[in-house]
Amino acid sequence: MRLINDTLLRDTYDVIVVGAGLGGMTAASLLAKRGLSVLMIEQQGKPGGSCTSFRRAGVTFDVGTAMLYGFGERGFKPFRFLFNELEEPVEVVAHATLARMTFEGQPITFWPDVERFLQELDRLFPDEKDGLRAFYRDLYVMYENIVLKNEVIVPPSEFSPRQGLRSLLSGPLQTLKMVQLLDTSVRSLLDRYFKGEAVINFFDKLCSAYCYCTAEETPAVLAATMFLDNHIGGVYYPAGGAQMLPNKLEKAFERLGGQALYHTLVDEILIRDGQAYSVRLRNGVEIGAARVIANATVWNLYGKLVRPEHIRPERLTWAQALVPTFPSMTLYLVVDRAALPADVLPWEVFIENRAVIDSSDLTLYINALVDETLCPPGKLVITAIAPNLESWPAPGSPEDHSAAYFAQKKAQAQRMLDQVEQHFPGFCSHIETLLVGTPTTIERYLLKNWGAVGGPKNALGQQMLKRLHARSEWKNLYVCGDSTVMATGAPATVVSGVGAANRVLRDLRKPEYDARKFPRPFVEFVETPYRRPTVSADEGITPKNAALAASQCQGCEDPACVADCPAQIDIPGVLRRMEAGNFTGAARELHLRSPFGGLCGAACPAGQLCERRCYRRSFAGRPVRIAELLRWVVGAAGSAGWPFQSMTGRGLTRMDTGSSIHPRSSVSIRGTSVAIWGGNLAGWTCACYLALAGYPVDVLDSHDRTPAALDMAQDELEVVLGLGVRFCGELLPAQVDAQQYAAVYLASDEWAGQVAGLAHAQRGRLFTAPVGADLLPPAGAVAEGRAAATAIYACL
Numbered sequence: 001m002r003l004i005n006d007t008l009l010r011d012t013y014d015v016i017v018v019g020a021g022l023g024g025m026t027a028a029s030l031l032a033k034r035g036l037s038v039l040m041i042e043q044q045g046k047p048g049g050s051c052t053s054f055r056r057a058g059v060t061f062d063v064g065t066a067m068l069y070g071f072g073e074r075g076f077k078p079f080r081f082l083f084n085e086l087e088e089p090v091e092v093v094a095h096a097t098l099a100r101m102t103f104e105g106q107p108i109t110f111w112p113d114v115e116r117f118l119q120e121l122d123r124l125f126p127d128e129k130d131g132l133r134a135f136y137r138d139l140y141v142m143y144e145n146i147v148l149k150n151e152v153i154v155p156p157s158e159f160s161p162r163q164g165l166r167s168l169l170s171g172p173l174q175t176l177k178m179v180q181l182l183d184t185s186v187r188s189l190l191d192r193y194f195k196g197e198a199v200i201n202f203f204d205k206l207c208s209a210y211c212y213c214t215a216e217e218t219p220a221v222l223a224a225t226m227f228l229d230n231h232i233g234g235v236y237y238p239a240g241g242a243q244m245l246p247n248k249l250e251k252a253f254e255r256l257g258g259q260a261l262y263h264t265l266v267d268e269i270l271i272r273d274g275q276a277y278s279v280r281l282r283n284g285v286e287i288g289a290a291r292v293i294a295n296a297t298v299w300n301l302y303g304k305l306v307r308p309e310h311i312r313p314e315r316l317t318w319a320q321a322l323v324p325t326f327p328s329m330t331l332y333l334v335v336d337r338a339a340l341p342a343d344v345l346p347w348e349v350f351i352e353n354r355a356v357i358d359s360s361d362l363t364l365y366i367n368a369l370v371d372e373t374l375c376p377p378g379k380l381v382i383t384a385i386a387p388n389l390e391s392w393p394a395p396g397s398p399e400d401h402s403a404a405y406f407a408q409k410k411a412q413a414q415r416m417l418d419q420v421e422q423h424f425p426g427f428c429s430h431i432e433t434l435l436v437g438t439p440t441t442i443e444r445y446l447l448k449n450w451g452a453v454g455g456p457k458n459a460l461g462q463q464m465l466k467r468l469h470a471r472s473e474w475k476n477l478y479v480c481g482d483s484t485v486m487a488t489g490a491p492a493t494v495v496s497g498v499g500a501a502n503r504v505l506r507d508l509r510k511p512e513y514d515a516r517k518f519p520r521p522f523v524e525f526v527e528t529p530y531r532r533p534t535v536s537a538d539e540g541i542t543p544k545n546a547a548l549a550a551s552q553c554q555g556c557e558d559p560a561c562v563a564d565c566p567a568q569i570d571i572p573g574v575l576r577r578m579e580a581g582n583f584t585g586a587a588r589e590l591h592l593r594s595p596f597g598g599l600c601g602a603a604c605p606a607g608q609l610c611e612r613r614c615y616r617r618s619f620a621g622r623p624v625r626i627a628e629l630l631r632w633v634v635g636a637a638g639s640a641g642w643p644f645q646s647m648t649g650r651g652l653t654r655m656d657t658g659s660s661i662h663p664r665s666s667v668s669i670r671g672t673s674v675a676i677w678g679g680n681l682a683g684w685t686c687a688c689y690l691a692l693a694g695y696p697v698d699v700l701d702s703h704d705r706t707p708a709a710l711d712m713a714q715d716e717l718e719v720v721l722g723l724g725v726r727f728c729g730e731l732l733p734a735q736v737d738a739q740q741y742a743a744v745y746l747a748s749d750e751w752a753g754q755v756a757g758l759a760h761a762q763r764g765r766l767f768t769a770p771v772g773a774d775l776l777p778p779a780g781a782v783a784e785g786r787a788a789a790t791a792i793y794a795c796l
Contacts, residue, residue, distance in 0.1 A: 003693040003793040004285050006568075006786055007261065008592060008643055012288035013039045015504060016279055017295060018266045018305065019447075021049030022490055023480035024295030025249045026497025027504075029086055032256035034510055039287065040258060041279070043265040043447065046555070046576060048246030049295075050446055050453060051490055055554040056433065057619040059381050060374040061332040062242040063437075063446075064453060066365035066383055067095075067235050067347055070491035071523050074148075075233030076225060078494040079245075081153050084518040088252040091239035091524045093370045098235050099347040101209075102423065103202060104354055109345075114231050125199040135193040136228070142181075143224035143232070151515035155485040157469045158499035160512055181221040182464055189220040201354035203227070208357045209349060211488055212325035217459035235347070237367050239530045240551070240579075241374060247580035254577075254585035259643070262573065269294065269477060271310040276477035291476045291507075293500050298322060298456060298468055298483035299449045306474065315473065322462055325454035325488065326357065327439035329388035329412055337378050339430030346370055350423060359412075362386045362419050371530045373551075379432070386416055388439060392451060395444035409438050454489075455482035463487075470496070470503040478503055537622060541632040550578035552616060552624045560613035561626060566780035569593045571610060571626055578633055586633045587641025594782045595688040595720060596681065598634045598713040601627020604778040634716065642719055643692070672796055675700060675741040678748025679727065680707055682773050684720060685785025686745050686792070691723035693793055700736055702750060704729040709778060743767065743792050747785070749774055765795055 002009045017028040020042035028040045046052060051065040070079040071092050083090050098110035106124050111117045114136055122129050146152070154160075181189075186207055190200050204215040210226040211218055218226075238245040250260065269292055270278040276292045294301050302311055302319035311319075346369045352360040365383040368374045375381040390412065393399035413436045421427050439451020446453075456462055468484045480500040486492035502512040535548040553575035561571045570589060577586035590597040600606060606627030614623030634641060674690055676683040679701030687697045706727070710717050721727070733754045738744055743765040746752050752768060760766035767788050776784060 001693045003689055003790055005283065006593070006790055008689070008692055009039070009261075009287060010037060010259075012290070013037045014289070015039075015291045015293060016041065016287060016289035017293045018269065018279060019049070019295030019481070020044075020047035020246070020260065020262075021295045021481060021493060022051055022246065022249075023482075023484075023493035023497040023500070024049075024293065025246055025253065026082055026494045027293050027295070027478075027480050027501040028258055029082075029249055029253040029256065030498065030501040030513060031504060032253055032258040033086065034505060035257075036504075036508075038253075038258045039261060039289070040253070041261045041264050041266050041281075041287075043263070044445065045262045045557075045570070045573065046243065046246070047250050047260065047262075048243060050448075051242050051245055053241040053243035054557070056435070058376060058554075059334050059379070059433065060241040060243075061381060061435070062365065062367065062383050064328075064330070064383075064385070064442075065242055065490050066237070066367055067099075068092075068237065068245070068490050069230060069233055069235060070494065071236045072233040073521075075143075076147050076152060076229045076491060077233060078153055078491045078498070080521070080523050081151070081515065082494055082498070083248070083252075083522045084520075085513065086249070086252040086256075087522060088248055088255075089522045089524055090245065090248045091526045091530075092236040093239055093528055093530050094525050095235040095237065095346060095370065096528070097345055097347075098230050099349055100345045101205075101349040101351060103205065103351045110230070112231055112234065114228070117231065121199070121202075125196070125202070127196065128194050128199045131193040131195065132199070135190075138193075139224045139228050143228045146221070146224055147229070153495060153513065153515050154499040154502055155470070155495055157465055157485045158502055160502070160506070160514075181223075182219055183460065184220040185216050185460055186218040186220050186223050187215040189223055190215060198354075205351050205354060205361070208361065209363070211458050212454045213457050213459045214357065217457065219458070219460055219463045221464070222458070237346075237370060239371060239373075239526050240532070241371070243576075244580060247576060247582070250577065251580050251582035251585060254582060254588065262570070266305065268307060269305045271306060271474055271477075274310075275475040291478065291504055293478045293480060293504070294472075295481045295497075296479075296483075297447070297449055297481070299324075300447060301468075301472075301479065301483070306477075310474070312473075322456040322483075323459065324450060324452035325457050326387040326389060327392065327451035328442060328453045329359070329386050329416065329439065330437035330442070331382075331384040331413055331416055332433075332435040332437065333382040333384065333431055334375060334433035335380050335382060335427070336430040336432065337380055339427050340366070340380065340424055344369070344424075350419065352419070357387060359386050359388050359415065360419060362416060364420070370528050373530060373532050384416055384420065388412060388451075392439040395440055400440060405438075405440070409436055412438070455487065458487035470499040537625070541625070541628050543636065546583070546629065546632060546636070547579050547581050549625055550575040550629055552620075553579070554615050556615050560615060561610040564613045565610045566777065567594045567782040567786070569597075569610075569630070569779075571630075574630060574633070575624065575626070578629060583633050584637045584640050587637030588643045590630055590634065591642050591716075593786070594779070595685055596710065596713040596716050596778065596782060597630050598716050599709060599778045600630040600634075602631060602712045603709040609777070609779060638715070639719055672696075672742035673698065673740070674792060674796075675736070675738065675744045677701075677733070677736070677744060677746050677751040677754070678769075678774075679703065679729070680748050680774050681709055681778055681781035682769055682776065682785035682788070683745065683747030684710065684717070685782045686747065686789045687725045687785075688720045688723065689786055689789035690792060691720065691725050693789070695793075695796070697725045698741075699725060699727045700731050701727070701729050701748075702731060742796060745769070745788050745792060747773060747788070765792075767791055 014036035015038045017024045017040040032038045052063045101108045207215045207218045265282040267282045268280045278288045348364040350362045368380045442451040468479045478500045480496040484496045486495045505512045535545045555572045574586045611623040673696035676687045676699045744760045746768045
């Protein structure tokens with residue numbers, strides 16, 4: 001293990017996944033299930049990429065992805081495959097209707113039943129009735145051969161020989177037709193069935209809604225999935241908000257031994273002799289890996305993550321020439337329920353101009369209609385998204401956050417509000433909260449170049465097999481995400497992640513993943529509208545209500561609770577995991593920052609620190625029960641709630657007392673030993689981190705027992721001792737031969753007077769806690785001990 005910047009890392013990993021979008025999370029989880037050591041690195045403080053949520057004053061806003069496919073029992077169902085394979089339960093809400101599109105003033109409801117939907121179209125296009133039915137009949141034949149006969153869980157570019165043969169044998173003639181449709185446009189397909197431009201314009205708008213391309217640009221092979229799958233497979237929403245989906249994947253990933261490193265930006269994937277071997281973080285730290293998977297856009301990969309000197313000029317030109325999908329403008333709103341009519345649907349689409357894709361193609365996601373956990377009763381939370389083709393500044397540029405930028409932002413937001421007002425008169429008078437996300441915002445937070453939410457267009461000329469494949473041109477570097485073969489959309493990126501995982505497994509000669517029958521389903525459908533029970537502040541924390549109490553955390557972007565915690569515990573990260581029932585992962589995250597998390601709220605005065613600054617006080621009158629939840633999860637997770645279980649599962653030993661030091665209970669991986677002089681909380685914390693990093697550590701003290709504060713964290717102390725840390729009590733400084741140690745940490749004031757007599761001072765390997773370390777609050781003592789361990793590790 002390595003201890004770098006207060007973070008514990010392995011010396012090297014089997015796989016590093018750069019980016020925790022759904023594709024990266026899928027690949028990381030499946031590889032962890034095969035027993036590989038996997039580190040997932042994400043610049044945001046949470047997983048999910050575009051499929052994330054944020055909270056303000058008790059309201060949950062979905063960042064982008066708000067309607068999902070792929071959970072049903074039929075059709076294209078990569079999410080169902082993934083959660084079944086990971087054996088991780090996930091709750092979803094199934095929508096009764098798919099969407100309603102108001103097409104130049106005419107409402108069209110997308111019913112699950114295709115015939116009922118076609119009757120809606122008959123009303124608008126009465127002369128196309130026969131053509132519509134012939135079109136959908138032939139679409140179903142195409143869909144049957146693409147999706148139903150062979151469950152799609154990997155991109156066609158990553159088929160194993162067995163998968164490719166199975167696909168060919170299931171329908172050789174249909175397979176040939178599918179290949180021909182790769183280079184044919186949807187428009188040419190529509191022309192075979194329809195006589196007038198009006199209905200073709202309608203399907204043109206569907207293409208832009210589903211894959212950000214016109215019918216002229218979209219490959220015909222996508223038509224069946226775009227136009228039919230939502231009817232067959234259904235539309236879904238993760239119960240509790242979009243963030244719950246990646247949270248559940250994170251739970252499986254961490255249960256399977258994976259490690260996530262958030263708030264961390266990868267600056268470069270290091271290449272040597274045409275082979276990836278490491279990543280370099282923005283802070284200069286390098287982390288080695290046998291293989292790297294980039295869940296990144298093609299533009300961030302070519303020339304940024306992989307430097308230009310490692311790229312063939314023609315490939316760099318190709319990447320830079322790819323045409324992106326359009327940028328998006330997003331409004332996040334809270335309105336009174338009276339703002340919208342009683343019959344409004346969760347997914348409303350407004351098309352004002354059938355001729356072109358422009359900023360008037362507006363979509364409203366109103367998932368509070370099916371999930372009442374998202375906002376208070378009587379309110380609705382809305383995500384409004386529209387293309388925006390204006391020029392926007394790059395994040396961090398001189399124009400970013402300028403007066404001109406804010407004026408443009410305000411004007412474009414008002415344009416969208418005016419359009420909503422046209423369809424729902426009086427809407428703007430009911431707005432209680434308005435947050436605006438521009439293409440600049442999207443690029444800043446999601447690293448989506450120019451605010452293009454869908455990566456490169458999946459258009460003819462840069463479609464399907466002409467995009468990035470899972471195996472890159474550099475050995476041991478793989479790719480997933482919306483720049484790869486499957487392209488745009490949450491289910492497609494999941495498939496790309498399976499493809500990347502299988503490519504790694506194939507190269508390692510390990511079993512790959514394939515469609516199969518599972519003994520039980522792990523996708524659980526909940527009643528609509530979804531409700532959660534409430535939890536009272538007077539209730540004690542239990543396994544039944546811990547997730548509910550943790551869900552009160554607002555996941556602040558700049559959390560004041562963390563700023564006021566001397567140990568800098570990622571409190572939102574711990575509570576986010578708890579909300580998903582990931583108690584083991586929550587405890588591991590806590591123990592990464594504090595080995596003695598059981599002291600939270602017991603010996604550590606939370607009311608004067610983290611809970612004093614909790615944002616929830618500002619709107620609910622009381623804070624999240626941070627200390628109680630952290631203390632509870634330590635006990636609930638037990639010894640499993642420690643990072644790197646392969647190193648901590650060697651058995652625990654009782655604390656030794658007396659002046660003799662007994663043999664260690666475990667073998668350290670580094671030969672040099674360290675002495676901690678002073679068995680206070682800072683000393684024990686330092687000892688824990690150095691032991692996890694592989695060093696033999698002796699804790700020496702004049703007392704015969706540990707500090708009284710640790711009486712409330714005995715289980716955690718036992719784990720620290722189980723790492724091989726030795727305790728020797730009832731010692732005087734004169735009884736210790738300091739020369740046997742490679743480094744010495746004077747943790748206690750009592751031992752600080754020994755500095756003058758230590759040769760370590762001349763070697764630069766003597767470290768001293770500040771005066772008064774014995775009186776630090778527990779979180780402060782933990783921070784001091786962790787900093788000392790980091791300094792000692794860097795020295796040794």
